[in-house]
Amino acid sequence: MTEDDEKQGSRLIAVSNRTAAGQESRAGGLAVALWDTLADMNGLWIGWSGRIIDYPSNRAKSSHEDGVEFAITDYSRHQYDGFYLGYSNSVLWPVMHNRIDLAVFDSEYFRFYVEINEKFSDIVRRRAQPNDMVWVHDYHFLLLGDMLREDGWNGRCGFFLHIPFPAPEVFRAIPEHRRLALGLCAYNVVGLQSGKDLANLAQYLEEEFGAEELPDGRFRVEGRTVRLLHCPIGIDTEGFARAALEEPAKKAAHSLSKFLGDRDLVIGVDRMDYSKGLPQRFEGMAELFDRYPEVHGKISFTQIAPPSRSVVEEYAHLRQQLDALSGRINGDYGDLDWIPIRYLARGYDREQIAGLYRLAKACLVTPLQDGMNLVAKEFVAAQDPEDPGVLILSQFAGAAEQMKEALIINPYDSASIADAVKRAIDMPVEERQQRWQSLYRNLIEQDINWWRERFMAEFEAIPV
Known part of the structure; x- marks a missing residue:
């Protein structure tokens, strides 16, 4: 297969906690932008269904809408409480917004955060082909790229953080901060909203891991190379x-x-x-x-x-x-x-x-x-x-x-x-x-x- 053939066969796989399935959900600029790209690339959007059920499967249910495939999965009550309300919104959200005083550091929350990231990693791994591009969105899935790599998937994988990245001393308040940061470094590209966010992450990686800055915004961290990209999101x-x-x-x-x-x-x-x-x-x-x-x-x-x-x-x-x-x-x-x-x-x-x-x-x-x-x-x-x-x-x-x-x-x-x-x-x-x-x-x-x-x-x- 030629290089052009490989690129032509590439598919975009988007991962986010919630998707834009349903016409009403597509009003926002992000939903429209991702939808258009996914439709152009015969893409797949993986996310949570919004449903909380007693015994959710680790698999995802597939559907198609206007040229985009969806893979939707459910959460249990414990997963929702521990992963979403707990670690995502009672640990990561307050710390990333400089409100350490509101964070609730509970090891049980992190267990569910790992569990859901593993669940999504398994869904991606079952569907991703070597030429695919996996684009992961936001703080819910800081570990997903690392888990994909551990599972043997070596394709292109990028991440965009929609919320701020705080100063290094604030991020270190999270007990699992090193694991989260190394998880980010498993992505080929990490996009950040502002120059300040990029500087904070770069400083953290240099202080914590002795990261080596390479040309073109790349950093070598613990044997991995990650590109930090200043990429402020716009609107339609x-x-x-x-x-x-x-x-x-x-x-x-x-x-x-x-x-x-x-x-x-x-x-x-x-x-x-x-x-x-x-x-x-x-x-x-x-x-x-x-x-x-x-x-x-x-x-x-x-x-x-x-x-x-x-x-x-x-x-x-x-x-x-x-x-x-x-x-x-x-x-x-x-x-x-x-x-x-x-x-x-x-x-x-x-x-x-x-x-x-x-x-x-x-x-x-x-x-x-x-x-x-x-x-x-x-x-x-x-x-x-x-x-x-x-x-x-x-x-x-x-x-x-x-x-x-x-x-x-x-x-x-x-x-x-x-x-x-x-x-x-x-x-x-x-x-x-x-x-x-x-x-x-x-x-x-x-x-x-x-x-x-x-x-x-x-x-x-x-x-x-």
């Missing part, structure tokens, strides 16, 4: 811009406009997660009302925060905290005809959100730590070029590296938030247009397809 910029003009977007904007009257809308849209800085954001708005009484009755802050992982204790506490803060702020500053904060603990469709973004004078994206944060990019994409709103962005979001024309703030500083909101609502239209044009240009140049092609180019450069 033009698609989201179109969504902001469609009927569902217009209806959502009209509904909120009736409540707003002539007030300026300041909006926030986030999963209810402690990494998003929501209590600090609410305190920033309280600071705004304290420092600038002239805005009373002139703006309305709407926070959309659908619950996330509500069975985890920290998330339940966060919801209670937000309930109390919004009630206090509205009680302190509200009036008969004005509610300063509208706090909605529910989700809305992508098209509806696009319409609300387009209506807003400013958007608060103030995470305490975030791998990228696509809300920032979606807000910019949805704007009216003639009268764009202003993005207020945390310095700790990965997106801040690309979106320097936003108003960059410290999310821990309530005065910084307050001043940025005041500046945004007072900003002349000419300055808003200039900032938006630069931001939008970058979103077009480095969209979701740019991200996919950048990573795939690294795959294709790996010798078969």
Whole structure:
């Protein structure tokens, strides 16, 4: 077989905790990008079904949809609690977001993490051919590449981390940190969202394993060679811009406009997660009302925060905290005809959100730590070029590296938030247009397809 024949016969196998099976799940940019690539390459997407059953099989059930094959597997209650709620979201998630204080280090959790990674490794191994490319997504599967190698599979294998990689001293808080890091080094390519994430991982590998840096971003670690790739994820910029003009977007904007009257809308849209800085954001708005009484009755802050992982204790506490803060702020500053904060603990469709973004004078994206944060990019994409709103962005979001024309703030500083909101609502239209044009240009140049092609180019450069 010639080299061209081998490449032509290559298939992409995507692995993620959840897949995009089902038309409704394909609305997001990542789902669309992966779907298009998988369809072009006769690909396979492996993931969890979302079902929790008593006696799940270690095998996966196959199905086909619009040119993409799926291999879907179930979890038991113990696997879900130990792997997903436990190690993934009570150990890795808090540590990677610099919240060691919230981590629950339980050896039983790691046992289930290993078990699920082994389960997925077995599913991949049974289906992967030597020329296939395996692209693994996110922190749920840090060990999967290593397990594939141990099982004798030597094909091309890449990994993309959608969340931050913390400073070395923070990552070392995880008892199994060395095993996790060596697992990452079994991949040919590891993609990271920001330059800071890449620097943190490189520093960790050098300090912990004496890694040798080679040309072109490659590192030799314990006899393995891994390419660290700065590859910030984008969105379907033009698609989201179109969504902001469609009927569902217009209806959502009209509904909120009736409540707003002539007030300026300041909006926030986030999963209810402690990494998003929501209590600090609410305190920033309280600071705004304290420092600038002239805005009373002139703006309305709407926070959309659908619950996330509500069975985890920290998330339940966060919801209670937000309930109390919004009630206090509205009680302190509200009036008969004005509610300063509208706090909605529910989700809305992508098209509806696009319409609300387009209506807003400013958007608060103030995470305490975030791998990228696509809300920032979606807000910019949805704007009216003639009268764009202003993005207020945390310095700790990965997106801040690309979106320097936003108003960059410290999310821990309530005065910084307050001043940025005041500046945004007072900003002349000419300055808003200039900032938006630069931001939008970058979103077009480095969209979701740019991200996919950048990573795939690294795959294709790996010798078969």
